[in-house]
Each structure stands twice: as structure tokens, then as C-alpha cells.
Amino acid sequence: xxxxxxxxxxxxxxxxxxxxxxxxxxxxxxxxxxxxxxxxxxxxxxxxxxxxxxxxxxxxxxxxxxxxxxxxxxxxxxxxxxxxxxxxxxxxxxxxxxxx
Numbered sequence: 001x002x003x004x005x006x007x008x009x010x011x012x013x014x015x016x017x018x019x020x021x022x023x024x025x026x027x028x029x030x031x032x033x034x035x036x037x038x039x040x041x042x043x044x045x046x047x048x049x050x051x052x053x054x055x056x057x058x059x060x061x062x063x064x065x066x067x068x069x070x071x072x073x074x075x076x077x078x079x080x081x082x083x084x085x086x087x088x089x090x091x092x093x094x095x096x097x098x099x100x
Contacts, residue, residue: 030042030060043075044072
């Protein structure tokens with residue numbers, strides 16, 4: 001069992017990891033397989049591409065979110081998560097104004 005499947009099982013989920021070869025887009029295949037499996041949700045990763053790369057290559061996770069009829073959980077790659085954590089560490093949440 002892969003590490004991701006072990007983590008999901010440890011969290012009380014029943015993961016089904018599959019490798020499928022089909023005609024069509026990756027996003028269409030993911031949505032179709034989820035439908036055939038009667039999946040409760042789809043969990044997928046994201047590499048966090050932006051700008052020109054995202055436009056040229058497209059975003060599989062974005063396409064799945066647009067077409068799936070079940071909830072989607074998109075998990076950023078460790079690299080993207082670290083980059084975002086550094087960005088948010090610098091952000092300051094303003095204190096609420098006190099009522100006087």
C-alpha cells in the first residue's frame with residue numbers, strides 16, 4: 001500500500017487508488033472513474049502552476065472541480081505548501097475594533 005493510501009486508511013477512509021488508460025483528457029477520466037466507483041469524493045494533488053504554464057498545460061484539478069458531481073479535495077504538493085506557508089506567515093490579521 002502506498003503512503004497516501006495508508007494515511008487515508010488511518011484517517012478512517014476507504015481509498016481506491018487506480019491507474020487507468022483511456023482516450024480523452026485526464027480530468028474526464030478522473031471524473032468518469034469516480035462516477036463508475038460511486039465515489040463519495042475525489043482527492044487529488046496540485047503542483048500549483050500559475051501564469052503561462054497553467055494556461056499552456058491547463059489545470060487538471062481545476063477541470064475536475066468544474067465537472068465532477070462529488071466534493072473535491074485538492075492537496076498542494078509539499079513544495080507549494082511550504083511556499084504558501086511562508087507567504088501567510090508574513091500576513092497580519094487585524095485586531096477587531098473594540099466597541100466603545
